[in-house]
Amino acid sequence: MITVYGASGHAKVVIDIIKSNQKKIAQILDDNEAITKVLGFLVEKPVAKTYRDVVIAIGDNKIRKAIVKQLDATYVKALIHNTSVIGSDVTVGNGTVIMANAIVNACAKIGAHCIINSGSIVEHDVVLRDFVHVSPGSIVTGGVTVGEGSQIGAGAIILPNLSIGKNVMIGAGAVVLKNVADNDVVAGNPARILKKNTNNE
Numbered sequence: 036m037i038t039v040y041g042a043s044g045h046a047k048v049v050i051d052i053i054k055s056n057q058k059k060i061a062q063i064l065d066d067n068e069a070i071t072k073v074l075g076f077l078v079e080k081p082v083a084k085t086y087r088d089v090v091i092a093i094g095d096n097k098i099r100k101a102i103v104k105q106l107d108a109t110y111v112k113a114l115i116h117n118t119s120v121i122g123s124d125v126t127v128g129n130g131t132v133i134m135a136n137a138i139v140n141a142c143a144k145i146g147a148h149c150i151i152n153s154g155s156i157v158e159h160d161v162v163l164r165d166f167v168h169v170s171p172g173s174i175v176t177g178g179v180t181v182g183e184g185s186q187i188g189a190g191a192i193i194l195p196n197l198s199i200g201k202n203v204m205i206g207a208g209a210v211v212l213k214n215v216a217d218n219d220v221v222a223g224n225p226a227r228i229l230k231k232n233t234n235n236e
């Protein structure tokens with residue numbers, strides 16, 4: 036039985052993974068009292084701080100991290116859609132969600148509470164630190180490292196062996212040719228710095 040913490044858009048896809056894995060949902064929680072139902076499930080306001088077997092179903096890296104910090108919970112080891120492909124010697128941290136048709140190739144190391152979104156590709160020997168979000172359809176090529184809390188936008192491509200810093204935002208469709216420093220927002224082809232990411236303040 037899995038507790039789903041979060042009830043908005045990302046949670047809908049998480050619920051579908053749980054259902055497709057033939058697992059049961061214990062409860063769905065959200066602080067937002069305006070959300071009373073999701074996909075036919077009632078949504079409850081979280082009252083306790085201690086939960087067992089939780090998945091934090093919140094797409095925003097900063098909010099997901101804040102919730103993880105405030106809970107005293109055990110997290111599902113990882114929630115992996117059965118259409119995804121996971122290579123040899125891949126490690127996946129607690130609370131990470133791997134969505135439909137994602138591919139994680141050999142020897143990749145995926146941190147805790149990451150999101151490997153639908154149809155994305157995380158190539159061999161990639162290292163994703165905790166709370167990274169690889170958005171739908173993006174490609175993180177071989178040997179890339181991505182720092183904690185960073186997001187790779189939908190359809191972006193990171194060239195091999197690059198280092199992406201912490202709390203970086205990579206725009207949708209970007210082609211990243213160079214290392215990216217902590218807190219940068221980059222976009223375009225080739226990707227260029229747009230500004231500093233203030234979503235960690």
Ligand SMILES: CC(=O)SCCNC(=O)CCNC(=O)[C@H](O)C(C)(C)COP(=O)(O)OP(=O)(O)OC[C@H]1O[C@@H](n2cnc3c(N)ncnc32)[C@H](O)[C@@H]1OP(=O)(O)O
Nearest residue numbers: 170171187188189204205206207208209220221222223229
């Ligand atoms: C399941 C899911 O849905 S997961 C969700 C996945 N989400 C994403 O992939 C979203 C990724 N986010 C983006 O691409 C955003 O546009 C960001 C973060 C790069 C920039 O967002 P903002 O800071 O709001 O930038 P803003 O929209 O003000 O644009 C600033 C400039 O950058 C340009 N720009 C914005 N995004 C991009 C992009 N992806 N590629 C190229 N240029 C871009 C804009 O055209 C604008 O240019 P201008 O100053 O010449 O007019």
